[in-house]
Amino acid sequence: MVLRVFRWSPGSRERLQKYWVKARHGMTVLDALVELQRNSDATLAFRYACRVGMCGSCAMVVNGRERWACRTLLSNLARGPVTVRPLYQFPLIRDLVVDMAPMKNKMLEMKAVFVPGRRAMAGDEFAQIGSRSRERRAIDAAIECIGCGMCVSACTMVGHDPRFPGPAALTRVFTLQRDSRDGAHAGRSLAVLAEDVLTRCHGQANCTAVCPMEISPTDSILALRRRAVLRLLGIGPR
Amino acid sequence: MILGAGGAGLCAALHAADRSPHLSVTVVVKGLLGRAGCTRMVQGGYNAVLASPDSLDAHLLDTVAGGGWINDQELVWSLVTHAPGRLLELEARYGCFFDRHPDGRIHQKPFAGQTHDRTVHKGDLTGIEIMNRLTEQVWIRPSLRALEEHRAVELLSDGAGRVGGALVLDIRRGTFTAVRSRATLLAMGGGPTMYRVIACSADKAADGIALALRAGAPVKDMEMVQFHPTGLVVPNSLMTGALLEEGLRGAGGRLLNGKGERFMSRYDPERMERSTRDLVARACFTEVQEGLGSPHGGVWIDVSHLGAKLVETNFRGMVKRCRDFGRDLAREPVEVGPTAHFMMGGVVIDPSCRTAVEGLFAAGEDAGGVHGANRLGGNGVADSTVFGGIAGDVMAEWVMGRALPRLSTHAVEAAEARILEPLGRAEGGEGLYALQQRLRDVMWEQVGLVRQASGLMAALREIEDIGQRAPRAAVPGGTAYNLAWQDWLNLQNQVAAAWLIARSALERQESRGSHFRRDHANTGAELYSIHVVGGDSAGLRIWKEPTRLTRLAPEAARQPTCVEVGD
Ligand SMILES: Cc1cc2nc3c(=O)[nH]c(=O)nc-3n(C[C@H](O)[C@H](O)[C@H](O)COP(=O)(O)OP(=O)(O)OC[C@H]3O[C@@H](n4cnc5c(N)ncnc54)[C@H](O)[C@@H]3O)c2cc1C
Numbered sequence: 043m044v045l046r047v048f049r050w051s052p053g054s055r056e057r058l059q060k061y062w063v064k065a066r067h068g069m070t071v072l073d074a075l076v077e078l079q080r081n082s083d084a085t086l087a088f089r090y091a092c093r094v095g096m097c098g099s100c101a102m103v104v105n106g107r108e109r110w111a112c113r114t115l116l117s118n119l120a121r122g123p124v125t126v127r128p129l130y131q132f133p134l135i136r137d138l139v140v141d142m143a144p145m146k147n148k149m150l151e152m153k154a155v156f157v158p159g160r161r162a163m164a165g166d167e168f169a170q171i172g173s174r175s176r177e178r179r180a181i182d183a184a185i186e187c188i189g190c191g192m193c194v195s196a197c198t199m200v201g202h203d204p205r206f207p208g209p210a211a212l213t214r215v216f217t218l219q220r221d222s223r224d225g226a227h228a229g230r231s232l233a234v235l236a237e238d239v240l241t242r243c244h245g246q247a248n249c250t251a252v253c254p255m256e257i258s259p260t261d262s263i264l265a266l267r268r269r270a271v272l273r274l275l276g277i278g279p280r
Numbered sequence: 281m282i283l284g285a286g287g288a289g290l291c292a293a294l295h296a297a298d299r300s301p302h303l304s305v306t307v308v309v310k311g312l313l314g315r316a317g318c319t320r321m322v323q324g325g326y327n328a329v330l331a332s333p334d335s336l337d338a339h340l341l342d343t344v345a346g347g348g349w350i351n352d353q354e355l356v357w358s359l360v361t362h363a364p365g366r367l368l369e370l371e372a373r374y375g376c377f378f379d380r381h382p383d384g385r386i387h388q389k390p391f392a393g394q395t396h397d398r399t400v401h402k403g404d405l406t407g408i409e410i411m412n413r414l415t416e417q418v419w420i421r422p423s424l425r426a427l428e429e430h431r432a433v434e435l436l437s438d439g440a441g442r443v444g445g446a447l448v449l450d451i452r453r454g455t456f457t458a459v460r461s462r463a464t465l466l467a468m469g470g471g472p473t474m475y476r477v478i479a480c481s482a483d484k485a486a487d488g489i490a491l492a493l494r495a496g497a498p499v500k501d502m503e504m505v506q507f508h509p510t511g512l513v514v515p516n517s518l519m520t521g522a523l524l525e526e527g528l529r530g531a532g533g534r535l536l537n538g539k540g541e542r543f544m545s546r547y548d549p550e551r552m553e554r555s556t557r558d559l560v561a562r563a564c565f566t567e568v569q570e571g572l573g574s575p576h577g578g579v580w581i582d583v584s585h586l587g588a589k590l591v592e593t594n595f596r597g598m599v600k601r602c603r604d605f606g607r608d609l610a611r612e613p614v615e616v617g618p619t620a621h622f623m624m625g626g627v628v629i630d631p632s633c634r635t636a637v638e639g640l641f642a643a644g645e646d647a648g649g650v651h652g653a654n655r656l657g658g659n660g661v662a663d664s665t666v667f668g669g670i671a672g673d674v675m676a677e678w679v680m681g682r683a684l685p686r687l688s689t690h691a692v693e694a695a696e697a698r699i700l701e702p703l704g705r706a707e708g709g710e711g712l713y714a715l716q717q718r719l720r721d722v723m724w725e726q727v728g729l730v731r732q733a734s735g736l737m738a739a740l741r742e743i744e745d746i747g748q749r750a751p752r753a754a755v756p757g758g759t760a761y762n763l764a765w766q767d768w769l770n771l772q773n774q775v776a777a778a779w780l781i782a783r784s785a786l787e788r789q790e791s792r793g794s795h796f797r798r799d800h801a802n803t804g805a806e807l808y809s810i811h812v813v814g815g816d817s818a819g820l821r822i823w824k825e826p827t828r829l830t831r832l833a834p835e836a837a838r839q840p841t842c843v844e845v846g847d
């Protein structure tokens with residue numbers, strides 16, 4: 043089969059390079075890239091670690107859609123040549139490798155990091171939030187993010203407005219705002235009320251469509267909006 | 281400086297930063313921060329004693345009995361006494377979620393080989409939760425600096441026999457930095473990637489073990505490599521070896537060979553598929569070796585008789601994993617086989633994570649002694665987070681009042697020159713990946729689940745031959761993000777660790793825990809560990825170190841046998 047792979051390195055022009063790979067039954071996109079790199083073109087650069095869908099390192103755009111290379115069977119793609127390019131919205135490092143730092147920076151701007159609340163800091167007791175509680179169920183639906191960046195790549199608003207924090211960061215904000223153990227709700231509430239944050243999402247749900255962990259960042263953003271409105275009306279949680 | 285960023289590396293960083301916020305701590309990681317390595321891949325969970333009737337003594341006994349009685353009992357005691365506190369810290373300080381009962385109590389599940397329900401988990405993706413939360417905390421601590429996609433290539437000596445830092449290679453740019461440091465932690469997570477079929481993260485290459493050996497730190501128990509019986513078999517794919525959880529057999533799953541026989545009846549007619557993990561893994565391996573395997577060199581696991589509905593609700597993640605590869609676990613047999621999972625062996629440490637070399641510390645899978653001859657499921661992530669934290673605290677204290685070491689520029693230049701050598705060299709001779717395949721094949725065939733003297737000796741010759749050729753292999757391309765160059769470095773470390781495994785396996789003339797010798801099938805009475813030290817193979821020293829039974833002695837009634845272990 044024909045694989046068209048995006049190639050770029052500092053100082054050179056972007057191009058799609060065409061390769062022939064012997065597609066064998068069971069092969070994934072990642073397998074094809076590894077085979078190419080080992081047997082035909084040692085200079086091809088891409089990133090992977092766990093190779094079983096847990097580390098979120100091998101996300102790329104395959105035939106126009108964000109996918110995890112390690113879990114995407116070639117036989118599940120449409121017939122014909124397969125085109126592989128790096129995630130959108132992230133700076134390129136080399137070939138299929140992008141710099142994920144912008145996603146981390148957005149998380150930090152949104153204060154999307156747990157801050158132990160007063161009770162937690164007392165530190166001698168576990169919090170008692172049952173797995174079936176509404177709080178936990180809401181959080182569980184949004185917490186298993188592998189940080190792959192596919193949602194960010196697929197988000198048209200991220201491309202349009204560089205200040206928009208993007209679906210992954212807002213999803214993490216949502217889980218923290220629902221987390222009764224966290225002690226920094228107020229600061230985060232302010233952060234998400236800034237311009238270019240919640241109001242910017244147009245609900246296209248591209249993020250939700252591509253998330254390999256079946257998370258819906260769209261729902262998280264909607265829930266954050268609801269909370270913000272209730273708060274502004276003075277009837278909701280802080 | 282912390283080399284590696286799994287559970288051990290990140291806990292060490294956080295503890296060092298919180299203990300002494302004025303220290304500057306550098307974390308070096310081969311991949312992206314928090315995303316590479318195996319802690320991330322933990323599914324099953326985290327062992328900690330939280331409530332009676334469980335007790336620290338019971339956890340100690342289970343771990344030592346599971347480890348074939350050759351564990352370092354002081355390390356085990358540290359593990360079991362610190363685990364509950366570390367778990368609380370993960371939740372209360374870093375914000376991890378774990379599964380809970382409706383009344384809010386933390387949920388602990390039974391894991392094989394343990395006398396109580398002890399294993400704390402977050403669904404079947406416990407590792408992702410722990411690593412995500414630890415990573416966030418590392419980001420926000422100003423005294424921590426992470427060098428992502430940088431690899432430690434060599435430890436550097438200060439000229440007086442102390443480790444004074446490491447030579448670090450920026451994978452993206454292909455440039456070197458000699459990082460000076462008053463205390464250096466090995467937390468690179470071992471990794472049995474020198475085997476043909478692996479469960480662990482593909483970025484690991486036993487780098488920590490190889491670096492320690494070259495720096496003169498003794499290692500122990502290297503022959504002890506854990507194999508999991510049910511890794512997925514996906515021909516032509518790197519997915520091969522990915523775990524299908526142990527619970528499938530527990531729930532009544534059947535193992536069938538290529539001829540459709542329930543072959544466990546020949547190995548353990550009473551317990552059948554629920555026999556111990558070692559035995560099942562070895563049985564699968566033997567069936568395949570004897571030509572009774574499935575078409576792609578595995579065996580079949582069949583759970584379809586349990587009812588599709590039950591399988592789909594109870595094993596959702598596993599069903600999804602199989603479905604991605606066109607297999608319907610709920611309705612048809614799926615091909616599985618043994619897979620190399622974890623290295624019990626590693627650098628010799630004391631309970632403060634100090635190695636024998638001044639300035640050098642080790643924690644997590646890079647260190648040996650905690651798990652003895654076999655690791656219990658749930659003790660791995662407990663080990664890395666507990667000892668990582670201890671190392672961070674100890675190192676933060678230890679550096680006080682010590683001067684930043686000087687490094688010899690000569691040694692730095694020599695190491696750089698050696699590493700740059702293969703680049704642009706004319707091709708010819710055996711290729712890098714052909715050599716790596718040879719290594720993986722011989723390790724699998726001769727140094728894997730079933731071993732014997734003749735095979736081990738042949739393997740040592742083969743490993744030595746590969747070791748001679750590997751440095752001479754050519755690497756095309758430049759220095760920046762060159763995967764082949766990284767694999768060239770990986771291969772040499774894999775060879776070093778492979779040699780240690782084969783050599784130690786030859787030395788241990790008995791079967792114990794994960795180590796099975798066809799020519800010495802019985803477990804001996806003597807309790808010892810095999811230690812190896814040495815800079816290069818010429819100066820290697822290998823010896824048996826008697827186990828010190830500082831807390832428990834095996835009761836006469838309780839034979840040191842292998843017990844069943846979870847993920
Ligand atoms: C599939 C799977 C499932 C498991 N399930 C369980 C379970 O349910 N319960 C349990 O207790 N244990 C489990 N384990 C074992 C557990 O994952 C390990 O015991 C533990 O996580 C090891 O932690 P670590 O910090 O030592 O290493 P790791 O988490 O593997 O981290 C190693 C780090 O070092 C980095 N590194 C490697 N080489 C270099 C280098 N040269 N330079 C810089 N950085 C480097 C890596 O990138 C990575 O960041 C499982 C293991 C696997 C593979």
Ligand code: SF4
Binds near residue numbers: 253
């Ligand atoms: S929310 Fe989903 S798509 Fe976005 S980074 Fe997390 S796992 Fe990837």
